[in-house]
Amino acid sequence: MTIRQGPVQFNWRRHWKKKVAPHLKNEAVQACLDLGMGMLDPNWQRGDPPYVLGAIPVCRTRIVPGKLSWYRPYGRCHWIAFFSLAIGVLNYPDLDWRFVSGDLHTVPVGYAEDGRPRVVMDILLFDSDTADESIAKVKARVAHAPPSDGWEAMFEFFLKFMVPVLRSSILPRSEKTSNDLAEAEKFLEAFLSDEEDSAESEQFRGTSSVVRAKAS
Secondary structure, three states, X not given: OOOOOOOEEOOHHHHHHHXXXXXXXXXXXXXXXHHHHHHHOOOOOOOOOHHHHOEOOOOOOOOOOOOHHHHOOEOOHHHHHHHHHHHHHHHOOOOEEEEEEOOOOEEEEEEOOOOOEEEEOOXXXXXXXXXXXXXXXXHOOOOOOOOOOOHXXXXXXXXXXXXXXXXXXXXXXXXOOOHHHXXXXXXXXXXXXXXXXXXXXXXXXXXXXXXXXXXX
């Protein structure tokens, strides 16, 4: 009898030292964090604490720079999801990574070749919800929720341009020969330097400005 295994909730606290902390200085990971937090706060600067852009939890733990508590902006799941997905890609590069998003919640999920979810990267709710519960929150519908214009386009851009960069960042330089990767790295460089040298980077900024306006 074959037992189908459901998705696993990535335990951010347990895996922080070995599976998260080593990637925090990765330029691509920092760019993903900057992307999400920059849409929340136009004055965001690299090195700022993400947690201050979120709500204050009832049972607040001590905040330690560079540790898990530093990277948990409660109530800002849509924006921190870019960072969370980046960590997922670096640890499970063979999975098909997607943003699963709804009115109430957004969470990165890695899918196996058979189309079933395997890993859920819920940095805000991993210690209270199972993987299935995180995904279920996405399906919830909330009355009078703000419109989701712009999010799907943002996620599509991110998956197209950033995931190849993330996967490449853990490969030996000799293996970085993909034309798609070259285009993705060019896009990232243009985006980070505020140069509008391609239709994609300009469209990406336009989409991000729509999402940014909703956070204000």
